[in-house]
Amino acid sequence: MNIAYIKPSALSFFSDAKVQLEQIITQLESIHYASCEHGEIEQFIKKEGVEVLICLFQGYLAQKADDELRQ
Numbered sequence: 001m002n003i004a005y006i007k008p009s010a011l012s013f014f015s016d017a018k019v020q021l022e023q024i025i026t027q028l029e030s031i032h033y034a035s036c037e038h039g040e041i042e043q044f045i046k047k048e049g050v051e052v053l054i055c056l057f058q059g060y061l062a063q064k065a066d067d068e069l070r071q
Contacts, residue, residue, distance in 0.1 A: 012059075013060070013062045013063040013066070014055070014056060014059040014060075015059075016055040016058070016059065017052055017055035017056045017059055020048070020051050020052045020055050021052050023048075024044075024045070024048045024049070024052070027044070027048075028041070028044075028045075
């Protein structure tokens with residue numbers, strides 16, 4: 001299916017948050033992060049976690065806007 005023809009409402013409003021979370025998990029599973037100190041990991045999670053929260057909120061707002069358009 002060509003994504004150019006998919007209606008926006010057919011896509012997950014939270015897909016960016018899911019991608020961001022998967023990237024965090026992938027990095028935490030990597031060899032690089034296996035050798036980091038706990039403090040470094042905590043800082044990484046705080047920084048990247050904020051990005052997940054931003055994506056979640058943006059997805060929520062986009063979903064609300066889409067719902068309003070249909071009413």
